[in-house]
Amino acid sequence: MSSTLQIKRWLFTTNHKDVGILYLVTSLYFFIIGGTLALLFRIQLSVPENDFLDAAKFNQAITNHGLIMVFWFISPLAFAFANYFVPIQIGAKDMAFPRLNALSYWLLLFGGLLVIAGFFMPGGAADFGWTAYAPLNTETYTPNFGANLTAFGLLMLIASVTVGTVNFLVTIFQLRAKGYKMLGLPMFVWGIFFTVLMMLWAFPSLQAGLILLAADRILGATIFEAPKGAILWDHLFWFFGHPEVYIVLFPGLALALDMISVFSRRPLLGRKVIIAAFGAAAALSFGVYAHHMFMTGINLQYLKFHMFTTELISVPFGVITILAILSMIGGAIKLTTPMLFALGSIAVFIIGGFSGVFNSNPVLDIANRGSYWVVAHFHYVMVGAALFALFGGLYYWFPKMTGRMYNETLGKIHFIVSFIGFNLLYFPMFFLIDMPRRIYTYPEWTGWGPLNFIATVGGFIFGLSHLIMFANLLYSMKHGPRVDKNPWGAWSYEWVIESPPPEYNFEGIPVVQGNRLMVLMADGAKPAAHAHNSHEGEHLSPWPLLISLGPFLFLLGLGMWIAQAKFALPLMVAGAIISAYAVYGWFRDDFYERFKLEEPPEYKERWPFESIHRVKLGMYFFLFGDAVFFAGLIGAYIFVRLEAPTTLPGLVTHNILLGLIGALLMLWSAVFMYAAARGAKLGDRTLTLAGLALSIVLGIAYLVVTGLDWLGTFSAGFTLADPAIATSAVTALSHALHLAAGLLVAVYLLLKVWVRGFTGHVPDTIDSLAVYWGFLAAVTAAIFGVTYIF
Amino acid sequence: MFHYPFNPAELSETARIWWDLFGFYLTVAIILGVVVYAGLVLIPWIYSRRRQAVDEIQPGVIPGERGRMAYLAVIVILIAASFIAIFVESYLAVNKLAATLEEKYNVDIEELQAGEADGVLVVEVIGFQWGWTFRYPNGVETDILYLPAGRPVIFKVTSEDVFHAFSIPDLRVKVDAIPGQVNVTWTVPEKPGTYRVQCYELCGVGHAEMITKAIVLPPEVFDFWYESQSEKLESEGGEQ
Structure with missing residues (x-):
């Protein structure tokens, strides 16, 4: 391939393995940034009363270290492997929605770049800690513009995560090789499965919090500055924040189990019990979050319940852990580099887990909360357990991804050095239980100097040890000895095919018979569409890149505009134009059905969603997460109303009649959308066109009526300074934006049915849109019921 | 953690409750930890020397199920039992924290909210960017916390601006200082001396400097200080 084609391939690719490699490179890039920030503040803390960094720089360093490592390094590294290997491991040729897959990558990258761009803004990057406690996170106390960019960057990340989770769930449910039962899937797929389920439910809560925060910071609301605003943020943040810990942990832990099984040559002991345990932990993770709030003075019974669940989750x-260890008994264990990393991951996870049980108790939290004990604890879990396992995975899959073997001796040296460095870095922090987190310096008389010095030395050993890995892998990529398809004697699907895997993974149809993974070389095995879907061909799409670049430029411009910097307006205009053009381009491609990539459903195992079209299934999963988003917003309104008795009910602030008319319009709009879907199913073009048109008209009417009602509210003198008005306005606005996006798709479908009739996925898309419309109608009812009546 | 020249549990009533519970957790963690780490180290060490025979992983074959239900059930029950032991102990400790004040010192929090109870000192703690104000019942405001030894102290903690966390780590006192609400906590300091008071939640660039002293005085010295402060305040009030 020529170099222009290479550039085009990497920018426009939608192939899951290419996207996986983009994720991998990006996550390692952010690892270097986050790690450098960590080394900078470890230098500052190495001796008492140091002045290497001042307080402002220190706070920016710790905040962005946390954000980048959690959101742009560990999870994306796990999803690099997930992108590359989950489709292969389940026997699929690509993800269910390849273009959306590329979209989640580009959104992630540009979101991260927005956060980093904060460093170049006046006032610097966000500096309120990655937990961004209210009201420090508001405009009043943190007026710097980097903080706005961080909020924007996180919102882009959440968009990326939402798209990604839906894609993975549909892929795992509907693209398994024929005969592949869910229980037979490798643990890594199970780990990713539970991870995306948790992501789908956890991230919308953060999204709700961030949108409310944006209203505070940009529109002048005072939701988080009002009394109890701090507690509201705590609830919204930690409902997301605690599952996030397991989101980071699960892929790595599951991968460690796979590696332990392969290198001890023994199946896992009690596989089903382990899978059930993962499921139980994922479910429980949503009911433990208040252990982050033991000292906030909220209801003691609520805290006791969360103490119980936190201890239960152990x-x-x-x-x-125990089953992983016992699984090895009786095997012929090979202590290769990946195996050492897997065992190291379990070893540090035990310390991390035990120290976590200490934190489950409100009494012990009197010392632990906000101290270096907690820092040690969560680094043992998130860095230790997750990172060691994922780096093990990098070694484990390296021969598969490159077709060459790394240097085993250097790999083992990397493990030993990094393991020692890691423990030198974090174990002393358990003894610093009296030292507060996030202080940029400390007086000498505290006696914290020596332990901090050891930690800094450990930090440098740990950080620099990864250079061994980079050197090893970069050298071996070109010069390592060639390997055959299965150097480890592992069992799962990726080891059945060539190294590196061919573009569409399987040169035939993957089929599971009994417990055997096979690839059938039948005639017509290659779906016809694939013939011209090469790296130069149709699977390239520029729209995922452009649709992410547009908002990036726009939001960067917006941040600069608020900061009154030059070139802000041109950036915003360019961003808006690119966004609009990219959306148009995406629709145009769909209109002419340029982009097709689908495996015939009869080759696939789709239990338990056999008869649901993938678009509709994806819609269901999306709405499953979106419901949490609206629940967060409406919950915030209820919280504000309950906690601040001075706020006025909707009966006073709104025109109830207009609200009722709006709700009815929306309801009828949904009814007509269902009629359109019915028409599409029956092949009745007139019914569909009429249904779509009426639905669009009523939808627009709803927006107008609601807009009039809000104009009335504002002209009556109510402002966003009232937190009840602000939360309900943000809810209504979010709902309106959902509807506007839906209207765009409805107009597109109307045109397509008008011009081209029922081709391609149109009937299923209309069907999915009807589900979406039903959801919006339900949300309208909830908004009317809560924010108008209550 | 171990830099105390004496038993840190003797510094205050709350410290005693904390260290008792911490000791229990640590004992359980060490016992379980020794067992688990022994397995994690010994099993790979023993079985990595074995090269022959066992190979139940075959390329392209989904590994079979292993483990009898009874065997797995025993493991799950053992783990669940350790959980129950820990839960019972921690539940008791949480209740003890509230009950000690009432039972040992006859202080009723509800009564206290209504008026001033005998023998109890109520200090209002106000956090701000970046420092602390301590307000005593007689109206005196200080930036150093003076406390009597051997007498229950109630802290009513709030904040003027952002989220802080008030703590006297050696005495095992900590509660969040949140604007718009008052959080209550207590302790009984037992040894006269000087202790560190510090903020434990990131509150802006001055977070590290939000540090002051708590001076625990013998009760009669504290009373003398308190009376003299009252008089001083009155005479100042008179002058105005």
Whole structure:
């Protein structure tokens, strides 16, 4: 391939393996940034009363270290492997929605770049800690513009995550090789499965919090500055924040189990019990978050309940750990580099888990909360357990991805050095239980100097040890000895095919018979569409890149505009134009059905969603997460109304009649959308066109009526300074934007049915849109019921 | 953690409750940890020397199920039992934290909210960017916390601006200082001396400097200080 084609391939690719490699490179890039920030503040803390960094720089360093490592390094590294290997491991040729897959990558990258761009803004990057406690996170106390960019960057990340989770769920449910039962899937697929389920439910809560925060910071609302605003942020943040820990942990832990099984040549002991334990931990993770709020003075019974669940969650993790260790009994264990990393991951996870049980108790939290004990604890879990396992995975899959072997001796040296460095870095922090987190310096008389010095030395050993890995892998990529398809004697699907895997993974139809993974070389095995879907061909799409670049430029411009910097307006205009053009381009491609990539459903195992079209299934999953988003917003309104008795009910602030008319319009709009879907199913073009048109008209009417009602509210003198008005306005605005996006798709479908009739996926898309419309109608009812009546 | 020249549990009533519970957790963690780490180290060490025979992983074959239900059930029950032991102990400790004040010192929090109870000192703690104000019942405001030894102290903690966390780590006192609400906590300091008071939640660039002293005085010295402060305040009030 020529170099222009290469550039085009990497920018426009939608192939899951290419996207996986983009994720991998990006996550390692952010690892270097986050790691450098960590080394900078470890230098500052190495001795008491140091002045290497001042307080402002230190706070920016710790904040962005946390954000980048959690959101742009560990999870994306896990999803690099997930992108590359989940489709292969389940026997698919690509993800269910390849273009959306590329979209989630580009959104992630540009979101991260927005956060980093904060460093170049006046006032610097965000500096309120990655937990961004209210009201420090508001405009009043943190007026710097980097903080706005961080909020924008996180919102782009959430968009990326939402698209990605839906894609993975549909892929795992509907693209397994024929005969591949869910329970037979590798643990890594199970780990990713539970991870995306948790992501789908957890991230919308953060999204709700960030949108409310944006209203505070940009529109002049005072939701988080009002009394109890701090507690509201705590609830919204930690409902997301605690599952996030397991989101980071699960892929790595599951991967460690796979590696332990392969290198001890023994199947896992009690596989089903382990899978159940993962499921139990994922479910419980949503009911433990208040242990982050033990000292906030909220209801003691609520805290006791969360103490109970927090301690209960140690049971599934205990089961997973013990069974992993006992699985090895009787095997012929090979202590290769990936195996060492897997065992190292379990070893540090035990310390991380035990120290976590200490934190489950409100009494022990009197010392632990906000101290270096907690820092040690969560680094043992998130860095130790997750990172060691994922780096093990990098070694494990390196021969598969490159077709060459790395240097085993250097790999083992990397493990030993990084393991020692890691423990030198974090173990002393358990003894610093009296030292507060996030202080940029400390007086000498505290006696914290020596332990901090050891930690800094450990930090440098740990950080620099990864250079061994980079050197090893970069050299071996070109010069390592060639390997055959299965150097480890592993069992799963990726080891059945060539190294590196061919563009569409399987040169035939993957089929599972009994417990055997096979690839059938039948005639017509290659779906016809694939013939011209090469790296130069149709699977390239520029729209995922452009649709992410547009908002990036726009939001960067917006941040600069608020900061009154030059070139802000041109950037915003360019961003808006690119966004609009990219959306148009995406629709145009769909209109002419340029972009097709689908495996025939009869080759696929689709239990338990056999008869649901993938677009509709994706819609269901999306709405499953979106419901949490609206629940967060409406919940915030209820919280504000309950906690601040001075706020006025909607009966006073709104025109109830207009609200009722709006709700009815929306309801009828949904009814007509269902009629359109019915028409599409029956092949009745007139019914569909009429249904779509009426639905669009009523939808627009709803927006107008609601807009009039809000104009009335504002002209009556109510402002966003009232937190009840602000939360309900943000809810209504979010709902309106959802509807506007839906209207865009409805107009597109109307045109397509008008011009081209029922071709391609049109009937299923209309069907999915009807589900979406039903959801919006339900949200309208909830908004009317809560924010108008209550 | 171990830099105390004496038993840190003797510094205050709350410290005693904390260290008792911490000791229990640590004992359980060490016992379980020794067992688990022994397995994690010994099993790979023993079985990595074995090269022959066992190979139940075959390329392209989904590994079979292993483990009898009874065997797995025993493991799960053992882990669940350790959980229950820990839960019972921590539940008791949480209740003890609230009950000690009432039972040992006959202080009723509800009564206290209504008026001033005998023998109890109520200090209002106000956090701000970046420092602390301590307000005593007689109206005196200080930036150093003076406390009597051997007498229950109630802290009513709030904040003027952002989220802080008030703590006297050696005495095991900590509660969040949140604007718009008052959080209550307590302790009984037992040894006269000087202790560190510090903020434990990131609150802006001055977070590290939000540090002051708590001076625990013998009760009669504290009373003398308190009376003299009251008089001083009155005479100042008179002058105005």
